[in-house]
Amino acid sequence: MNKKANSTKKVTSIAIKLNAVFVRKLFFKFLVIDVFLILFLISTWCIDAEISFYGKFVPDAKRSLDFFPIESSTYKVVWDNGKTMIKNASGYIYIVHRVITAIAIIEGLSVLKEIIFGTIKIRRTLRPLDEIAETASRLSNMTFDEEKFQNLEEAISKISPDSSDEKIYTGDSELRGLEEAINNLLERMRDSYRQQARFVSDASHELRTPISVIQGYANMLDRWGKEDESVLNESIAAIKSESDNMKNLVEQLLFLARGINGKTQISCKELLLNDMINEVLEESKMIDKNHIYEYNNSEKIIVYGDIGLLKQAARILIENAVKYTDTNEVIILKTGVNEKGEPYFSIQDNGIGMDEEDIPHIFERFFRADTARGRKNGGTGLGLSIAKWIIDGHKGYFSVLSRKGIGTRITIFLPKPK
Structure with a gap:
């Protein structure tokens, strides 16, 4: 019970640390966004004011913006030709101030929400890992009955890999999951063995046929081909045909074998x-x-x-x-x-x-x-x-x-x- 309590404390401590890192990053992200937003809004207003007054934006003009006090804030621009613009900025600065304040309140509430509920959310996310760690700890502290594993070893040793219906059975309910896993593995191995045996048998049969044909025509050549030209031509044509068939078969068998063994690369x-x-x-x-x-x-x-x-x-x-x-x-x-x-x-x-x-x-x-x-x-x-x-x-x-x-x-x- 104490171990479980200690584990819960550890998870809570980790969750608090992770949440603190997240809240800090969120705060600075909001701060950077607000600064860029203020700069963008004020720069846009200043450029628009210059274009309205002078007709165009001149980068080399001298500019100054007095923010404080907000009630009398002004934006001043002096051009090279001596022309001067002094524009009251108090109304716009006041609007920007209200907008940024509203946004800051929303951001502050978001940060506060993460401070209050973020740790709970992270703990919920970490719960599966906590359960895995707890299960691993419980398994490591279990005391295994050596006799049970001896019974399992004996059951495994009696199984024949070639038999199609033999399965491991110890009668122990605690070993049932392990028995099912081993029996499923055995079934897959037997299925693979059956496929391999069938493949070898079929390949042998397919290769035996052209060899038998070649041998038959070779015997016919030996008996009559030396004297009968029609037999000679027929035998040569048949032997060439079956040789080609056998060559194609062997090449296709090799292609499949290389593919199954991962030696044929697919270059996409x-x-x-x-x-x-x-x-x-x-x-x-x-x-x-x-x-x-x-x-x-x-x-x-x-x-x-x-x-x-x-x-x-x-x-x-x-x-x-x-x-x-x-x-x-x-x-x-x-x-x-x-x-x-x-x-x-x-x-x-x-x-x-x-x-x-x-x-x-x-x-x-x-x-x-x-x-x-x-x-x-x-x-x-x-x-x-x-x-x-x-x-x-x-x-x-x-x-x-x-x-x-x-x-x-x-x-x-x-x-x-x-």
Whole structure:
């Protein structure tokens, strides 16, 4: 109880000191404002009086202002040509005096209010810190039961990290919060382990397929390719194609691994989204002559991002649209700003589309919606995962609209420029 009283006294003492510093600063701030206000009001009146009398303001004229007594205060100006102005300033000085007095009363009441209530307000602000300090002090004085922690250690040692349903349970209500924290950590670790295992398994499967194809054609070459030129040409073409696929897959795996490990840096700078999408559009038209490209441009849109990585994300969406859109069909690119002020660009096709239940999974590594969107379209299953990593790194997000047999529109929203 005495410790709590001492703690309260300390907090009160700190609050009084802080309030004294604040009141002192407030007083001097009001004083400086009042001085500047007086100087401004009097200077404005003097200059106006000179202009009214002489027609202009002459900086080199000799001036004097007699304030006291206020009833007979005058402002005197003597110009180089001998012309003299003596103007009664008592009325204006009296008005300034009344205005400054009223302001000073208001300022004085503000200072008085802070003197009386400021300490209470600061104590209220410091209360959470006081409670934290009190809790820390209480915890430091607690006596822990060593047997409880031995029970917790034994429970932890019995847990298998690979098991999906095992959890720590000691039956002690005082350790329940610690148990929940450890169990939540275990669940996150297991989920990470499952994702890693699935990724390794999928990567192994994806790499095994082109290797098997290459091996098959190599065996065919060994048997018949030496004599049959058609077999030789077919085998060479297939081996080159699968080698390219495997190279692309390995490069994309390395890109994702570097990104996850923080080795791929995002270098952001200001850029025009319209120009960037237009460049990607021209590249696509040059590479792909089998589809019709349309670009719905908008006013100039400035974004802040890594132009190289954003282009890569746009190319990935266009490549996906090309794979699943028939020859001579239209692919539409669009830029704009939504009602929240967020800039965006979208890629729309009228290809095969996707089922609604597949949409949440399209950014998962190696995910393919169905056999129609499989290997025969030349994809590795990593493109959209890479695009998502890029856009997540820019603090953006995706919107996906797709209907089976109608087409797909994927929109990338970027943060509103500050």
